[in-house]
Amino acid sequence: MKVVVSGGGTGGHIYPALALIHHMQAADPAHEFLYIGTENGLESGIVPDAGIDFASVHITGFKRRISFDNVKTLWRFAAAVQKAKKLLKEFNPDVVVGTGGYVCGPVVYAASRLGIPSVIHEQNSVPGLTNKFLARYVQKTAVCFEEAASYFPDEKVVFTGNPRATEVVSADADENILASFGVTTELPIVLIVGGSRGARPINEAVLEAAPGWEGKPFHVLYVTGEVHYEDIRNRLKDQHLPDNVSVIPYVKDMPSLLQHVQAVTTRAGATTLAELTAVGMPSILIPSPYVTNNHQEKNADSLVNAGAAVMIRESELSGAVLTEQLEHLMKPDRRKTMQAAAEAAGTPDAAQRLYAELLKLAEK
Known part of the structure; x- marks a missing residue:
């Protein structure tokens, strides 16, 4: 299976994504992964250091107040969608996973335009703007808190929890x-x-x-x-x-x-x-x-x-x-x-x- 994973901005979006990838690699080494993030985000260093193929799109988040910067963000979103489409066509994934952060917006949206099945993973009890926007375009929305389910279409919600939990509970303990x-x-x-x-x-x-x-x-x-x-x-x-x-x-x-x-x-x-x-x-x-x-x-x-x-x-x-x-x-x-x-x-x-x-x- 070929999987594109996208998430960035904070470790809270990146580490669950890496935990999922590591679990899948252990389950089947034949799986292939491409991680799409931003060129200047934390993920641009953390993901390659983990030995995972990395590509980037340029995107910024929306301001919550009225601002001319939001006009620029809309333009960047459109450009990032086109770049994401190009990356997706080249990699040809079976499924796309978004784990949060504004970089997921163009990547998961591009997947929907190309007919590639996708999932968003919401770690928090209150979803962010990006996942609220993407919910209509994905096949499944995975949540970690039951409280988050009410923000998404019932028929799409699955309760999975956070993959970081699996990584922690299976970690080898350093006795020293x-x-x-x-x-x-x-x-x-x-x-x-x-x-x-x-x-x-x-x-x-x-x-x-x-x-x-x-x-x-x-x-x-x-x-x-x-x-x-x-x-x-x-x-x-x-x-x-x-x-x-x-x-x-x-x-x-x-x-x-x-x-x-x-x-x-x-x-x-x-x-x-x-x-x-x-x-x-x-x-x-x-x-x-x-x-x-x-x-x-x-x-x-x-x-x-x-x-x-x-x-x-x-x-x-x-x-x-x-x-x-x-x-x-x-x-x-x-x-x-x-x-x-x-x-x-x-x-x-x-x-x-x-x-x-x-x-x-x-x-x-």
Whole structure:
């Protein structure tokens, strides 16, 4: 089977796409893939580095306010559709998959004009503009949250979950990963991470709270984000860093690390939540309020309602609030209950579910 995959802009669109490709390559090495992204997006580096053939189209997103830039975007969209048609004709795929980001718009639309079956994958509980637009042109819409289904035609919706969950749950665990961070403890470990670049409000709450964590019955592994590391490390030294708090800048192998911690405090991006539920991880979620349609809070609501997480809104976040929630979360009985709820909310077979939908379309 020949498959075109398109997704870009953020890791939340790219990593599920790569997880799907890796699953399919393992299932059948004869499958062929072409990834279409933008020339300057994250995907232009990440995808070729993963050994996957990559091509690009030039496209920008629409402004949500009235702007002359939107006229330019319409022109770019038309040009990108023509470029995408050329790429699709050359590769001749059996099916096209869009995993989000505005680059999917011209690629999936071009597939519909050429009569190539296509699927869009919506990671969030509230769809973005691109997937809302494309829903009328695709054969299937795969969702990760039941709440997203109402935004799409009922007859097209399939619940698959996020392929990143499959990749995380099947990852080989590095038994030395904690030691590589200088963590040697018998205490349960809670990971605090604000994303690959960190999150300033979470950093400030940790700075306020960390001195008071001395002697607590848990160990905090705190990921600052590389751009914040030196500043945070120096500020914590000035106010005394307890022995049960470890500070690191970045985690390259998150799937492996998740198999060695007992709880996580983090943002509520869709891919992050897929990773957490894949391994049954209790969590404190601090949604970013700076995202479209406040979708992270709605993502978090899904796990909170399932009993798998608690949520602290950024407007309510402080060192005292964070400490209170950590102490509650790290009680063994509470953690065990939330772990079971997180496992129940997970979709560790997500990649297989989406793969099955692609096989059905390719066979028609």
